[in-house]
Amino acid sequence: MTxxxxxxxxxxxxxxxxxxxxxxxxxxQVPNGYVRRFYAETDHGQLELALARLDGRAYATSxxxxxxxxxxxxxKLQDDGIRCSCHNxxxxxxxxxxxxxxxxxxxxxxxxxxxxxxxxxxxxxxDVVEGGPRRRRPPGSE
Numbered sequence: 001m002t003x004x005x006x007x008x009x010x011x012x013x014x015x016x017x018x019x020x021x022x023x024x025x026x027x028x029q030v031p032n033g034y035v036r037r038f039y040a041e042t043d044h045g046q047l048e049l050a051l052a053r054l055d056g057r058a059y060a061t062s063x064x065x066x067x068x069x070x071x072x073x074x075x076k077l078q079d080d081g082i083r084c085s086c087h088n089x090x091x092x093x094x095x096x097x098x099x100x101x102x103x104x105x106x107x108x109x110x111x112x113x114x115x116x117x118x119x120x121x122x123x124x125x126x127d128v129v130e131g132g133p134r135r136r137r138p139p140g141s142e
Contacts, residue, residue: 015124015125015126015129015130016124016125016126017124017125017126018124018125019111019122019123019124020042020122020123020124021111021113021120021121021122021123022040022041022042022120022121022122022123023118023119023120024038024040024049024051024060024118024119024120024121025038025051025118025119026117026118026119027058027114027117027118027119028117029119030051030052030053030058030119031053032053032054032055032056033053033054033077034052034053034077035050035051035052035072035073035075035076035077035082036050036051036052036073037049037050037051037063037071037073038051040121040123040128042123042125042128044125044128044129045128045129046128047123047127047128047131048062048063048064049061049062049063049110049121050062050063050071050072050073050082051073051112051119051121052077052082052093054077054080054093058112058114058119059082059093059094059109059112060109060110060111060112060121061082061091061093061096061107061108061109061110062096062107062108062109062131064107065084065086065087065089065091065103065107066089066098066103066104066105066106066107067084067086067087067089067102067103067104067105068086068087070084070085070086070087071085072084072091072107077093078090080092080093080094080099081093081099081100083100084103087102087103088100089101089102089103091103091106091107093109094109095109096108096109108127108131110122110123110127
C-alpha cells in the first residue's frame with residue numbers, strides 16, 4: 001500500500017517536468033547581499049525556498065543544507081555562494097554545487113525571472129513533490 005502523500009511515480013503516475021513560473025515576492029523584498037525564506041504556492045503543493053540577491057541578480061535554491069538540514073535562509077552570502085549558518089558549508093548559487101565543506105551534496109537551484117517588480121521562480125511538479133514539504137531529519141538518521 002502506498003502512503004497518501006507519496007510521489008506520483010510511486011502510485012504509477014508520472015511527475016511533470018514542465019516548468020511554470022510562480023510569483024514569490026516583490027523584487028524589493030530581497031535586498032542585494034541578503035537571503036530570505038519564502039514559500040512557493042502551486043497547484044501541486046508548497047515549496048520552501050531560499051531567495052538570495054547577489055550583485056543585483058536574484059537566485060532561488062532549496063532552503064536546507066545537504067549536510068545536516070540547517071536553514072540556508074539563516075545563513076549569509078559570500079562571493080558567489082550561500083553559507084550555511086550551522087557548519088559553514090558554502091554552496092554555489094548558480095548550480096548549487098558545494099564549494100566549501102563539510103557538505104558534499106549539492107542543493108537544488110531553480111530558474112528566476114524578474115518582471116514588473118516581481119520575482120518569479122520556475123518550478124515543475126517534480127520540484128514541488130520531491131522538494132517539499134521539507135521536514136528535518138530525525139536525530140540519529142545521519
